[in-house]
Amino acid sequence: MINVGVLGAGTMGWAHATSYARLPNVRLVGIADIDLPKAKRLAEATGSTAVPRAEDLIGRSDIDLIDVCLPTHLHRTYVEAAAAAKKHIFCEKPLARSLADGQAILAACDRAGVKLGVGHVVRFFPEYAQATAAVRAGRLGEIGVIRTSRGGGGFPTAWNDWYANYEWSGGLALDLLIHDFDWLRWTFGPVERVFAKSTHGRDFNREEYVLVTLRLKSGAIAHVEGTWLQAGGFATSFEIVGTKGMLSHSSREVTPLVVVTPPTPGAPGVAVPESAGESPYFKEIQAFVNALERGEPIPVDGKEGYEALKIALAVLESMETGRVVRVEGE
Numbered sequence: 001m002i003n004v005g006v007l008g009a010g011t012m013g014w015a016h017a018t019s020y021a022r023l024p025n026v027r028l029v030g031i032a033d034i035d036l037p038k039a040k041r042l043a044e045a046t047g048s049t050a051v052p053r054a055e056d057l058i059g060r061s062d063i064d065l066i067d068v069c070l071p072t073h074l075h076r077t078y079v080e081a082a083a084a085a086k087k088h089i090f091c092e093k094p095l096a097r098s099l100a101d102g103q104a105i106l107a108a109c110d111r112a113g114v115k116l117g118v119g120h121v122v123r124f125f126p127e128y129a130q131a132t133a134a135v136r137a138g139r140l141g142e143i144g145v146i147r148t149s150r151g152g153g154g155f156p157t158a159w160n161d162w163y164a165n166y167e168w169s170g171g172l173a174l175d176l177l178i179h180d181f182d183w184l185r186w187t188f189g190p191v192e193r194v195f196a197k198s199t200h201g202r203d204f205n206r207e208e209y210v211l212v213t214l215r216l217k218s219g220a221i222a223h224v225e226g227t228w229l230q231a232g233g234f235a236t237s238f239e240i241v242g243t244k245g246m247l248s249h250s251s252r253e254v255t256p257l258v259v260v261t262p263p264t265p266g267a268p269g270v271a272v273p274e275s276a277g278e279s280p281y282f283k284e285i286q287a288f289v290n291a292l293e294r295g296e297p298i299p300v301d302g303k304e305g306y307e308a309l310k311i312a313l314a315v316l317e318s319m320e321t322g323r324v325v326r327v328e329g330e
Contacts, residue, residue, distance in 0.1 A: 002065055009041070021046040023285070034052055067090045072094055091105070102309050118301070120178075123284070144242060148222070181312055191216055210227070
């Protein structure tokens, strides 16, 4: 049995806490949030207790795992505190707001000998996982171009409007598109360099749009689009083009995953729809907890989170400078 404390009762706090509450090998001990009524609502929904301070959970001897669902700029502070208390940690993405903070997080967990997982949940979405499997199986041949898009029709709001504070959140590229950067690296290999344009810095900071081109070490090119200006609500899509065919997905379609292979003479292309039911958030939490309990490698560990962070911060630099930026270490 793994005893868990969740820091933060916002959107991700709810997603994580309700997932822990469903696992038979977990006891959800408590929810910490400076907005105590908010923490109490989540605690009541999950059969746990509410406390006003993160320290009230980190300091408890009966807690094995601390889940950090706090604004990005606070991740280092609370991951370091949890590591010092010898707790294993699951940290919502992005790992940190800066490379220095990311490095400090990894160092703290290494010193303490605790495990660190990072919430790159897109790997657990069935369409993305199935696409990765298809690429690795060679179904599409040599990959040439990948296109992804992600975004919604309304800017997110939360405690102290922290998403709109660029120094805290890193804006759309760090907070949202890092999902795609992680999935691209996981599926297609390391990213060498990036070039990005965005609306960041204009007067109305909630109307944000980002377009990124990434050159992968394999030679493939990826185009990543993100926006909070998308009419019709949140949606995602991708298209993967290789020498043997193309695979595409759109969350707006009734059939969300389509594989099209070049037809043989006289035969049409074949469209194969695939979808699934279980929550990807539940699946990522379940995978992390099971790995901890069994002593197995963490599915998405701190180093993976740091690699995604490097790509996202290179994108921010390109946005600001208007130049191509190499990803550190690539």
